Amino acid sequence: SYELTQPPSVSVSPGQTARITCSGDALPKQYAYWYQQKPGQAPVLVIYKDSERPSGIPERFSGSSSGTTVTLTISGVQAEDEADYYCQSADSSGTVFGTGTKVTVL
Amino acid sequence: QLQLQESGPGLVKPSETLSLTCTVSGGSISSTSYYWGWIRQPPGKGLEWIGSIYYSGSTYYNPSLKSRVTISVDTSKNQFSLKRSSVTAADTAVYYCARHKGATVTTLSGSWFDPWGQGTLVTVSS
Numbered sequence: 001s002y003e004l005t006q007p008p009s010v011s012v013s014p015g016q017t018a019r020i021t022c023s024g025d026a027l028p029k030q031y032a033y034w035y036q037q038k039p040g041q042a043p044v045l046v047i048y049k050d051s052e053r054p055s056g057i058p059e060r061f062s063g064s065s066s067g068t069t070v071t072l073t074i075s076g077v078q079a080e081d082e083a084d085y086y087c088q089s090a091d092s093s094g095t096v097f098g099t100g101t102k103v104t105v106l
Numbered sequence: 107q108l109q110l111q112e113s114g115p116g117l118v119k120p121s122e123t124l125s126l127t128c129t130v131s132g133g134s135i136s137s138t139s140y141y142w143g144w145i146r147q148p149p150g151k152g153l154e155w156i157g158s159i160y161y162s163g164s165t166y167y168n169p170s171l172k173s174r175v176t177i178s179v180d181t182s183k184n185q186f187s188l189k190r191s192s193v194t195a196a197d198t199a200v201y202y203c204a205r206h207k208g209a210t211v212t213t214l215s216g217s218w219f220d221p222w223g224q225g226t227l228v229t230v231s232s
Contacts, residue, residue, distance in 0.1 A: 042222040097153040
């Protein structure tokens with residue numbers, strides 16, 4: 001198995017851009033996925049296959065990949081985007097979640 | 107729209123077996139395109155994948171949890187289940203079930219979870 005490392009927290013003012021990174025040695029070879037989790041709720045998929053956005057997810061959410069790091073970008077952050085965000089990836093026999101990042105909207 | 111719902115005891119005594127069931131509605135668990143997974147989240151902590159199952163019974167398990175975990179499927183009831191034996195306080199968590207998309211019988215590479223059930227809190231305490 002392997003690890004995915006995220007910063008514990010990111011703070012951003014409304015209308016600004018939040019960038020959340022996820023680092024792991026396997027990421028150049030494997031897709032990454034991103035989930036948003038609000039307090040008391042189940043995680044919701046916001047990005048799949050590095051940069052694809054599921055239907056119903058606002059366009060301000062985007063994903064990118066470069067080497068061993070993938071990035072979730074929230075453009076024009078809104079108060080409702082305050083949540084925990086987790087990356088996830090999988091290899092042939094297992095799947096792992098990142099350590100999680102708490103996004104605070106100031 | 108596909109929905110998943112976890113059910114089971116909210117309190118389990120140490121050394122006993124935790125048993126949970128996930129009921130799938132709005133779609134068939136026998137779909138050839140999907141696995142079905144269990145994920146847990148201790149209070150205030152991150153997500154941990156437990157394991158996943160195909161309608162045929164093919165399974166993948168997290169190596170760190172495999173020794174005391176069994177996941178099974180009942181296609182007649184459109185349900186899949188989780189059993190974790192000899193639980194300790196460290197097994198206290200919210201347990202989620204989810205559709206595991208992209209998984210195949212040969213690899214989990216390129217797989218993800220969507221949608222998720224609402225989760226159920228299981229507390230291990232005497």
